[in-house]
Amino acid sequence: MRNFAACNNGRSVCGFRIGSLIPVLTVIFSLILAAVGLRAEELAAERAVVQILTSSQLPVYDAPWRFQPIQQSSGTGFVIEGGRILTNAHVIAWSKQILVRRYQDPRLLPARVVFAGHDCDLALLEVLDPKELSEVKPLEFGELPEVRSTVVTAGYPAGGDQMSFTRGVVSRIEVQPYVHPGNRSLLAVQTDAAINPGNSGGPVLQGEKVVGVAFQGIPGLQNAGFFIPTEVVRHFLDDIRDGRYDGFPMAGVSFQDLQNPAYRRYLGLADDGRGARVDALRAGGTAEKVLKPDDVLLEANGYAVGSDSLVLYKGNRVAANVVFQQLQTGGALHLKIWRDHAPLELDLPLEAYTGDRLAGHQYDEPPRYFIYGGLVFTSLSSNYVDTLGDSVATVSAQLGYELIYRVAESPASARAEPVVLSGVLPNAVNADFGVRGRALVNRINGVRIERLEDVKRALQEHKGDRHLIEFGGPKHGPMEALDRAAAESANAEILRTYGIVSAERL
Numbered sequence: 001m002r003n004f005a006a007c008n009n010g011r012s013v014c015g016f017r018i019g020s021l022i023p024v025l026t027v028i029f030s031l032i033l034a035a036v037g038l039r040a041e042e043l044a045a046e047r048a049v050v051q052i053l054t055s056s057q058l059p060v061y062d063a064p065w066r067f068q069p070i071q072q073s074s075g076t077g078f079v080i081e082g083g084r085i086l087t088n089a090h091v092i093a094w095s096k097q098i099l100v101r102r103y104q105d106p107r108l109l110p111a112r113v114v115f116a117g118h119d120c121d122l123a124l125l126e127v128l129d130p131k132e133l134s135e136v137k138p139l140e141f142g143e144l145p146e147v148r149s150t151v152v153t154a155g156y157p158a159g160g161d162q163m164s165f166t167r168g169v170v171s172r173i174e175v176q177p178y179v180h181p182g183n184r185s186l187l188a189v190q191t192d193a194a195i196n197p198g199n200s201g202g203p204v205l206q207g208e209k210v211v212g213v214a215f216q217g218i219p220g221l222q223n224a225g226f227f228i229p230t231e232v233v234r235h236f237l238d239d240i241r242d243g244r245y246d247g248f249p250m251a252g253v254s255f256q257d258l259q260n261p262a263y264r265r266y267l268g269l270a271d272d273g274r275g276a277r278v279d280a281l282r283a284g285g286t287a288e289k290v291l292k293p294d295d296v297l298l299e300a301n302g303y304a305v306g307s308d309s310l311v312l313y314k315g316n317r318v319a320a321n322v323v324f325q326q327l328q329t330g331g332a333l334h335l336k337i338w339r340d341h342a343p344l345e346l347d348l349p350l351e352a353y354t355g356d357r358l359a360g361h362q363y364d365e366p367p368r369y370f371i372y373g374g375l376v377f378t379s380l381s382s383n384y385v386d387t388l389g390d391s392v393a394t395v396s397a398q399l400g401y402e403l404i405y406r407v408a409e410s411p412a413s414a415r416a417e418p419v420v421l422s423g424v425l426p427n428a429v430n431a432d433f434g435v436r437g438r439a440l441v442n443r444i445n446g447v448r449i450e451r452l453e454d455v456k457r458a459l460q461e462h463k464g465d466r467h468l469i470e471f472g473g474p475k476h477g478p479m480e481a482l483d484r485a486a487a488e489s490a491n492a493e494i495l496r497t498y499g500i501v502s503a504e505r506l
Helices: 018-046 230-242 260-267 381-388 397-411 452-460 485-497
Strands: 049-056 071-080 084-087 095-101 109-117 122-127 151-154 166-179 184-191 203-206 209-217 226-229 252-258 277-283 296-300 312-315 316-321 332-339 342-349 367-373 375-377 419-424 441-446 466-471 481-484
Touching: 049 084, 049 203, 071 151, 095 122, 122 230, 151 209, 151 226, 166 226, 166 316, 166 485, 184 230, 226 230, 367 452, 367 485, 375 452, 375 481, 381 397, 397 441, 419 452, 441 452, 466 485
Parallel strands: none
Antiparallel strands: 049 071, 049 095, 071 084, 084 122, 095 109, 109 122, 151 166, 151 203, 166 184, 184 226, 203 209, 209 226, 252 277, 277 296, 296 332, 312 316, 332 342, 367 375, 375 419, 419 441, 441 466, 466 481
16 A cells, blocks of 8 residues: 655645545545455454365265265364354265364364254364364354345365455345255355355355355356355254254245235235245144145244245345244244134244155265165165266156155155165075166065165065065055075175175164
């Protein structure tokens, strides 16, 4: 910055009238303050932001006794109150070792996961020697930033050893699918500040306050990254205060826009832009006990619900389920609804839901399996489908339906843990077995297979000469047979041949 010499005679500066300089000085001081503000953000973050180096090992879901080679990856985290480190769950998923590097410190500090919320892609770490972070000033959280306001991201993108800062504008705020869980959508903030691999888990700053945690982008969408807002972060941190993580509650209800005037008249509603129709209720969800199809949600915890299924949340029109996500598991949401041509008020209890666990991405727990006569049985899951190189949209219609849609369309026939024949380990006992893998298991020896334990029980307790295994849906599908005595005598040999330590993980 240039040095300005003052030759002040009380009326002018360097020959210019003071009045004429006021606009110029205003611009100059604004630029100075902007530069100082950026530097303040950097200084606040530099000492509290850490690089996270993770060694991880993922299982092979279509050969569930195996694991992939160790992988090395890096991410970012930052110190918060209590001397712990906040980061993304995907940064430390499947970790075998976690090392933390402080700013401008060559040492690598061992760390461990304290809590991981895979549904919201957040995790809390602590270094094994807490004294290492005792002098670090923790970063504080701010509020939801406004659209068009400026934010600064801090982190270690692309695995670099030097911290990187990027400035950008908040583009929009809405409920977005979270890539890490795969089947959850929560509040997210879009920015044009660069967020690249390695930035994950780093703070997004506004002034000296953290307004979010960088976490994902959209392939092919330029100048667009997303961060987790502090509303979601605070929910995660409040959840773990009792020593366990329950997760974000789900009521098990979906809403349909109610903008058709004719249908509104049928329900007895004025065409005033208010209210979203209850479209579906998940079997076993808390909403099933309180709401009915064709109920109209008018208000949730004081937020008016529009006919487009959106609410005005801190100046942003976002999906109404953002209101449901504000409460913790065990809380109750006060609703105003329209039912049978009349208004009604009621309380909807909220609970975390794990019934769709297999339909989302799973982490940190290796896949369950059971091997018998060279037949490899495992859970049908999103992870299994990913291992095949397919997606739920391209895998066989039967597996996709069983994994995603059956519980919604036909809950009475849904299985708690659909089982597939993942593959066959070749051996004389199964040489003529026609079905070689990727097949849903329906029944074994007449026993309907609801979970892997049923496979083990149906095979080990059967006393007949042959095992009869039915594949496919409830009514039709191929059937195969396996000689019982030959299969039992071959089990140990098959495990030795293929270097498998255990025939099961249940």
